[in-house]
Amino acid sequence: MSDSNASLPIIDNPGVNRRRFLKTAGATLGLAAWAAAMKPLLDLTPEVNADEFLQKHYRELTPEQKAVVFKRLEEEAKAEYDVDVTISDPPPMENVLFGYALNLSVCIGCRKCAEACHIENNHDRASNNSYICVFEMEKGGIDFEKGNATYDHPVPAPGKYYMPVQCQQCENAPCVTACPIEATWKEKDGIVVVDYNWCIGCRYCEAACPYHARRFNWEKPEIPAEEVNPDQSYLSNRIRPQGVMEKCTFCLHRTREGRLPACLEACPTGARVFGNLLDPDSEIRWVIENKRTFVLKEELGTKPRFFYYFDE
Amino acid sequence: MKISAGKMLFFVGLIIISAIAAQMYASVKQRERIVSPPQAEYSTLFPVKINAPKPLAEIATDQKDAKGNAILVSCQSCHSVRSPNPQNGSAGPLISFHQDLDFVHGKLVCISCHNPEGYYADFRLASGESINPENVMTLCAQCHGPQFRDYQNGSHGGMTGHWDLRKGPRQRNHCVDCHDPHKPAFPLFRPVAGPNDRFTPHQTKGTHE
Ligand code: SF4
Ligand code: SF4
Secondary structure (H helix, E strand, O other): OOOOOOOOOOOOOOOOOHHHHHHHHHHHHOHHHHHHHHHHHHHOOOOOOHHHHHOOOHHHOOHHHHHHHHHHHHHHHHHHHOOOOEEEOOOOOOOOOEEEEEEOOOOOOOOHHHHHHHHHOOOOOOOOOOOOEEEEEEOOOOOHHHOEOOOOOOEOOOOEEEEEEOOOOOOOOHHHHHOOOOOEEEOOOOOEEEOOOOOOOOOHHHHHOOOOOOEEOOOOOOOOHHHOOOEEEOOOOOOOOOOOEEOOOOOHHHHOOOEOOHHHHHOOOOOEEEEEOOOOOOHHHHHHHHOOOEOOOHHHOOOOOEEEEOOO | OOOOHHHHHHHHHHHHHHHHHHHHHHHHHHHHHHHOOOHHHHOOOOOEEEOOOOOOOEEEEEEEOOOOOEEEEEHHHHHOOOOOOOOOOOOOOOOOEOOOOOOOOOOOOHHHHEOHHHOOOOEEOOOOOEEOHHHHHHHHHOOOHHHHHHHHOOOOOOEEEEOOOOOOOEEEOOHHHHOEOOEOOOOOEOOOOOOOOOOOHHHOOOOOO
């Protein structure tokens, strides 16, 4: 995970990361002197909050520390968005590896899935962002060059088919290798997550993703209080700060509690199949074993856990 | 009483054999426990409910109410006295009733699915067996086998609820939630608006470039 990807312009300097920098700085200067040295930085702007700056990586937080962090984030949401949210962090379930499949023969390109994602995951309203991009494709091939993601006419249009693309939750995730500070990683259930408080916004992961599945928060997300989804989790749909990366998490705040992802529930055609790849009786396994599924850009060796198929 | 050496040998043998058998049984048991899924957990699965189709009770007439909506009449009010014409296969010749009926479903005719003996409000399989409106999926499955197979395996038709039935129930669509049986082709949709992000140049607000 810490290996840097040779094909990307990453400064290979594993000895220094932010955490270690803070630690050594603290040790050499002494705490008071160090605090004084950091003062100008912490005074910079009210948005750079000292607690946040000093927060450890999510995976190093003890349950007690997590509780403190989550409380702070809930207070921030109250202050900035005027909503009472709850931030949880459901852990990966035992013996569960998530997979998703999409039937291209029945998808009509209605973008209902993208709309559901937008709402569920507290995306910025102005950009109408979501983690799903639906391409209108020419029948007879898979050529994204000829794909159009901005169509706005009744669907399905003659001679076209529709291909929604979101994070493929790759087994060999190039985005994870590209991150110079381990702010993004793959969890036990196969979901690639981002610690938004650790991300420094360098966007290497965005460049590394062959599926354009990652989004950057150019601006602070604007969402009216009454539209905020208050059921949030640390690693998924909590409102992201400005300047960090975000991506589809298979709605882990829902799916780790056994629920279906928001995009699947919204799909009016039933094009989407979700489930546990480790359960031989699951729907997703049935699809993989009985349909001719394929993955996008297989030649890259990313090993997606997102499958596509056509009915014969 | 004296026990002969032969008998003694027999009993000892019996004890040894039963010990071995018990051992084998225990190890089989053990293996079973390892390979089989945790039964207790799976025995409490939540249900998968399928939406019930609305019962067929009324049909539009050619009369309109003050708001311009077609006046409905119960099937039974005509069909209990007026015997159907099984020769009729389309809505065209029906000039005073069934006005909203747009019938485009292969080469089927009314009585391919409707049971005239039940005033058309219940259904009939190709075998002649009459079926309850709740089980109408069986009727569709007579011709749409692959779709029904996919449906049974959770890969056709929308659903909500839980992927993990150990955690909660699931609600599934019925055929007629998405397909009008008289005109089953999925209708055209106006898509939800797409994103206004920087990958779609003609839509950007011009704040970042
Ligand atoms: S909601 Fe379903 S049918 Fe509509 S674009 Fe998404 S996957 Fe396709
Ligand atoms: S699984 Fe959730 S996060 Fe991922 S695309 Fe669907 S709605 Fe968005």
